[in-house]
Amino acid sequence: MEIHAYEKLWxxxxxxxIVGFIGTITYGAAGAGIEMIDDKGGTVDPATLDDHxxxxxxxxxxxxxxxxxxxxVARQFxxxxxxxxxxxxxxGSTVTFHVTAAxxxxxxxxxxxxxxxMAIPGQVAEFTVRFEEQGEYGIVCNEYCGSGHxxxxxxxxVMEQSEFDSxxxxxxxxxEN
Amino acid sequence: xxxxxxxxxxxxxxxPDEAAVARANLLVAFVALGIGAFFGLVQALHRTDILRIIDxxxxxxxxxxxxxxxxxxxxxxxxxxxxxxxxxxxxxxxxVSSLFSWAWFGLxxxxxxxxxxxxxxxxxxxxGISADxxxxxxxxxxxxxxxxxxxAMFIVGTWLSGADWFxxxxxxxxxxxxxxxxxxxxxxxxxxxMWYIATVGVAVSVVFFLIPWSLGxxxxxxxxxxxxxxxFFGHPIVYFWLMPAYMMWYTVxxxxxxxxxxxxxxxxxxxxxxxxxxxxxxxxxxxxxxxxAEGFKFIAMTNTMFLLLPSLLTAFTAVASIxxxxxxxxxxxxxxxxxxxxxxxxxxxGMAFAGLIFAAGGFSGMINxxxxxNYLIHNSLWVPGHFHMTVGTAVALTFMAAAYWLVPQLxxxxxxxxxxxxxxxxxxxxxxxxxxNAMHRAGLAGIPRRTAEPQYQNFDFVTPIGSIFELRVQxxxxxxxxxxxxxxxxxxxxxxxxxxxxxxxxxxxxxEPLSGPEGSPRVLDNLGLWTGIAVVLVILxxxxxxxxxxxxxxxLFGGGLPxxxxxxPDVEIVKTVLAGAFAALAGVLx
Numbered sequence: 120m121e122i123h124a125y126e127k128l129w130x131x132x133x134x135x136x137i138v139g140f141i142g143t144i145t146y147g148a149a150g151a152g153i154e155m156i157d158d159k160g161g162t163v164d165p166a167t168l169d170d171h172x173x174x175x176x177x178x179x180x181x182x183x184x185x186x187x188x189x190x191x192v193a194r195q196f197x198x199x200x201x202x203x204x205x206x207x208x209x210x211g212s213t214v215t216f217h218v219t220a221a222x223x224x225x226x227x228x229x230x231x232x233x234x235x236x237m238a239i240p241g242q243v244a245e246f247t248v249r250f251e252e253q254g255e256y257g258i259v260c261n262e263y264c265g266s267g268h269x270x271x272x273x274x275x276x277v278m279e280q281s282e283f284d285s286x287x288x289x290x291x292x293x294x295e296n
Numbered sequence: 297x298x299x300x301x302x303x304x305x306x307x308x309x310x311x312p313d314e315a316a317v318a319r320a321n322l323l324v325a326f327v328a329l330g331i332g333a334f335f336g337l338v339q340a341l342h343r344t345d346i347l348r349i350i351d352x353x354x355x356x357x358x359x360x361x362x363x364x365x366x367x368x369x370x371x372x373x374x375x376x377x378x379x380x381x382x383x384x385x386x387x388x389x390x391x392v393s394s395l396f397s398w399a400w401f402g403l404x405x406x407x408x409x410x411x412x413x414x415x416x417x418x419x420x421x422x423x424g425i426s427a428d429x430x431x432x433x434x435x436x437x438x439x440x441x442x443x444x445x446x447x448a449m450f451i452v453g454t455w456l457s458g459a460d461w462f463x464x465x466x467x468x469x470x471x472x473x474x475x476x477x478x479x480x481x482x483x484x485x486x487x488x489x490m491w492y493i494a495t496v497g498v499a500v501s502v503v504f505f506l507i508p509w510s511l512g513x514x515x516x517x518x519x520x521x522x523x524x525x526x527x528f529f530g531h532p533i534v535y536f537w538l539m540p541a542y543m544m545w546y547t548v549x550x551x552x553x554x555x556x557x558x559x560x561x562x563x564x565x566x567x568x569x570x571x572x573x574x575x576x577x578x579x580x581x582x583x584x585x586x587x588x589a590e591g592f593k594f595i596a597m598t599n600t601m602f603l604l605l606p607s608l609l610t611a612f613t614a615v616a617s618i619x620x621x622x623x624x625x626x627x628x629x630x631x632x633x634x635x636x637x638x639x640x641x642x643x644x645x646g647m648a649f650a651g652l653i654f655a656a657g658g659f660s661g662m663i664n665x666x667x668x669x670n671y672l673i674h675n676s677l678w679v680p681g682h683f684h685m686t687v688g689t690a691v692a693l694t695f696m697a698a699a700y701w702l703v704p705q706l707x708x709x710x711x712x713x714x715x716x717x718x719x720x721x722x723x724x725x726x727x728x729x730x731x732x733n734a735m736h737r738a739g740l741a742g743i744p745r746r747t748a749e750p751q752y753q754n755f756d757f758v759t760p761i762g763s764i765f766e767l768r769v770q771x772x773x774x775x776x777x778x779x780x781x782x783x784x785x786x787x788x789x790x791x792x793x794x795x796x797x798x799x800x801x802x803x804x805x806x807x808e809p810l811s812g813p814e815g816s817p818r819v820l821d822n823l824g825l826w827t828g829i830a831v832v833l834v835i836l837x838x839x840x841x842x843x844x845x846x847x848x849x850x851x852l853f854g855g856g857l858p859x860x861x862x863x864x865p866d867v868e869i870v871k872t873v874l875a876g877a878f879a880a881l882a883g884v885l886x
Contacts, residue, residue: 121815126562126612133608137601144597144667148590153668155583157590158844205754218586223436224519226675230742230755233671237584240436240519244586257755261675261744263430265437266353269747274754 156236160217160245168192168221179208181287186213193218193225193238195265201258201273208275209283210253218244226261229275237262250277307385307705307804313394314384315706317401318377319793322703324405325373325695326786332365333782340731340775343748344768355748356428357418363431364415367537367687368450369408374695375540376404376457379484381702382543383461386480387468397460404453410446414439430746432530433506435522441510448502451495458488476813477821479560480547486567487539489827490532493834494575497528520587521845527578528838535574537687539567541694545614545647547806548698552644553621553637557809558613561816566613568820569606572830573599576837583670592841593667599837600665607658614651620810642717646697649725650690653732657685660736663874675746678739681732689728696785697721703792704801711802712791716784723781731774733882734767737875741767760872761879 122130147153168174173190177199182188187208192199200206208214218227220238227244228235236244260271278286308315335358341347342355350358380397384390391397417425417440427439461484465477477485501522508514550557557563579596582588619633627636638644660682663669673679700717704710711717741759743750750757757764819825 121559121811122562123559123616125616126559126609129612130605130609133605136608137604140601140604140662140666141598145594147668148594155590155593155667156586157593158587160586162587224434224523226744228675228742228744231758232742235584235671235674237582237586239523239586242520242585242587244584255755257742257752259742259744259747259752261747262434263356263359263437263746266356266428268356269352269749272752272754 154246156244156246160243162241163219163243165219165221165240168219173217174219178290179206179214179287182215185211186215189214189216191216191218191227192221193227193260193264193271194221195223196260196267196271198227198258198260198271198273201275202271205255205274205276206258207283207286208250208277209280210250210277211280213247213249215245215247223264224262225264225271226259228259228261230257230259232256235261250275253277253279304804306708306801307381308708311384311390313397314380314390317391317394317397318381319706320401321373321377321380322699322706324408325370325377326789328365328369328373328408329692329782330786332362332370333779335359335362335365337775337779340772343750344772345749345751346768346772352748354419356430356746357415357426359746360418360428360430361412361415364411366692367431367533369412371537371687371691371695372450372454373404373408375536376401376454377706378540378543378695378698378702379457379461379487381706382480382547383464383484386478387464389464389468391460392463392467396456396463400453400456400460402453403456404450407446407448407450407453410442410449412446414443414446432526434526435506435509435517435519438510441507444502444507444510448499448507451499451502454491455495458491461485461488476818479557479563479809479813480543482564482821483539483543483546483567485823486571486826487536487543489823489830490539490571490574491536493827493830494529494532494536497525497578498530501525501529518845520585521842523585524579524582524588524842524845527581528575529578530581531578532574534687535570537691539570541650541691541698542566542610544694544698545610545651546617548701549614549644549647549651550617550621551806552641552647552701553618554625555617555621555623556807558616558620559811560809560813561811561820562609562613563809564813564816564820566606566609568826569603571826572833573603573606575830576833577603579837579841580665580667583667584674587845588841589844592837592844595837597665597667599833604658604662604665611651611655611658618648640714640718642714642721643697643701645718646700646721646724647694649721650693650697653685653693653725653728654690657682657690657732659877661686673739675744676739677735677743677745677750680745681735681739684728684732684735688732689724693721693724693728696724699785699789701802703789704798705804707793707795707801708797709792709795709801710798712788712795716788720781720784720788723777723784727774727777727781729774729882730770731778733879734770734774737762737879738764738767738771740875759875761875 163171163174174192177190177192179187179189218236218238220240225238227238234248236246238244254277256275258273258275260268264271338350338358339355339362342350414425414427417423418428425440427443429437429439433439465481465485505517505522509517546557546563577596577600579588579592580600583593622633622636625636627633663673664682700711737759741757743757759767
């Protein structure tokens with residue numbers, strides 16, 4: 120089969136480009152440790168979500184010195200927590216999110232960042248985010264979820280540690296009462 | 297390629313039945329184009345808050361209509377018209393039974409009408425029929441059963457259309473036992489094999505899960521399973537849109553440029569690569585889905601990157617063939633040959649513009665395919681920005697441009713107006729550069745796709761370059777130009793169809809390629825072998841993920857990497873660079 124010399128050169132360059140792309144992504148995953156959403160969050164029964172030990176009362180809980188777990192439920196058309204009250208996290212913390220959906224497929228996107236996942240009924244998306252600085256971030260649902268999709272939003276407030284600690288203590292006291 | 301230069305009878309005279317079937321398919325395609333484009337205009341004005349004439353809840357009804365009418369009805373009826381023409385032309389024989397041809401056309405049309413009724417029923421609440429589920433119809437969002445039933449009928453219709461072309465091929469093969477498959481027929485057959493493999497996913501999803509569920513026969517579905525089955529079909533459909541456009545770029549564009557195709561064997565290799573690689577990549581639409589192990593996403597990413605190869609080869613062949621044509625017309629120099637091309641011919645100019653935009657769309661596609669950078673833009677307005685460049689221009693503009701050359705062959709009438717045609721393709725090009733550039737940049741600012749009102753209480757979107765207001769104006773203005781372009785196109789087609797018959801409405805002759813099929817290995821034409829390899833690749837890519845989803849658990853490569861991701865600092869740099877690149881690209885293109 121006759122292949123023109125320029126065409127061979129182009130073919131070679133195309134292959135170099137493709138292998139290069141795969142290489143950078145492999146480096147990103149294996150070398151730089153960029154985490155992907157995968158199956159490690161496990162599954163959950165969407166029908167009995169309200170009775171679930173974590174998703175039944177979603178929110179933030181301290182798991183270590185500087186680390187926290189957040190259980191978050193997306194449902195038409197709110198994030199719990201996030202919408203009726205902001206999700207509060209302390210600055211400099213490492214937060215592992217567990218996100219699921221109660222009714223249809225939703226999206227969970229911290230606006231302007233790569234903290235972005237699908238929220239699928241029955242599945243738990245698990246990913247870890249480090250919040251470096253104080254500030255406020257928006258959350259949007261970025262998967263169409265019904266006629267009120269465009270009002271589904273929330274916010275994350277990254278607080279000073281001591282301020283967070285007193286809020287957190289108060290929350291847990293209330294929980295015990 | 298059987299047609300000779302000179303006094304050959306016209307296609308419509310040699311194959312009147314095939315021309316009639318192709319015309320009918322184009323009629324449905326163009327009606328869908330008109331309605332879908334109007335919905336697109338309403339959406340562009342609504343979501344940018346320039347003009348809101350509908351309720352935001354109805355936005356999603358129009359969006360479903362826009363997606364289904366343009367991405368399914370317009371594209372696939374267009375494909376059927378082109379393939380029906382190309383099969384008869386390249387095999388130089390009529391379809392085996394024109395009754396059968398009308399049967400699949402009727403089935404596809406009935407299915408489309410049922411699905412459209414279900415969708416538009418959403419605008420009339422008293423009907424109790426709606427299908428506000430968008431083009432992707434992810435369960436547990438539920439549509440009226442006739443939406444799914446219409447979809448199933450449509451898919452079966454496309455299967456029968458493929459059978460029609462395979463029957464033609466079998467009849468041709470009996471008379472030509474040792475000939476190479478003519479190039480256009482080869483393209484039709486390989487594309488249809490890909491389609492048969494790809495539609496297994498959506499057929500299983502619709503017939504076994506969604507129809508029984510929407511009728512209340514089963515209680516619930518596994519949302520991740522139906523979603524995965526959708527994308528099993530949802531990515532290869534991209535190539536089902538593109539392959540007829542590629543067929544035009546390979547077999548018609550070089551002739552319009554004044555030359556001939558560069559290489560027949562390479563064209564065959566490209567179509568085979570698409571057959572092999574189109575389907576085992578669908579999971580790249582699910583990079584952000586929980587419940588699918590990272591290893592499977594990695595496999596889909598690798599296959600996706602190799603899928604760049606046939607498109608890069610096509611870019612070479614298209615440019616080389618056009619340059620050859622320009623030099624035949626007296627063009628010289630390194631770049632000044634570009635001036636020798638027939639830029640006043642809307643068929644040529646439209647296809648050339650489509651190819652140019654496709655190159656930019658390919659760039660944003662590479663970002664989408666990047667498993668990790670994808671997190672930045674997933675489900676943002678970047679994604680519709682990307683596919684309005686690919687299916688919305690590489691395919692749609694090529695179809696419209698090709699119609700300027702093909703429709704006169706099917707009607708026997710001259711094109712009503714070349715200048716209006718030229719204005720139309722230029723308007724599309726300019727409108728799309730405005731709209732899709734702004735959509736990409738808005739996506740980088742975090743503005744989501746598929747949203748009636750991207751205005752929120754808790755925060756404002758911030759773009760690294762320019763302002764959000766400027767992006768909104770660009771999207772609305774671009775959308776307006778695109779709609780005007782469609783109006784001009786449909787007007788031109790209507791007057792062409794009702795024009796006076798002409799002895800020689802268009803030059804139908806397609807010259808032989810510079811390098812013919814003779815030098816290429818015969819194994820390229822062994823369709824059974826390639827089908828087998830394609831099926832094996834699909835089984836390898838999908839068996840384990842689907843088994844994992846069904847068992848509600850892990851997979852072979854479960855676990856992932858425990859190092860936390862730092863979200864905020866580096867992302868700004870990436871966003872600024874990408875936004876700058878798109879702004880610069882728009883500057884160059886205009």
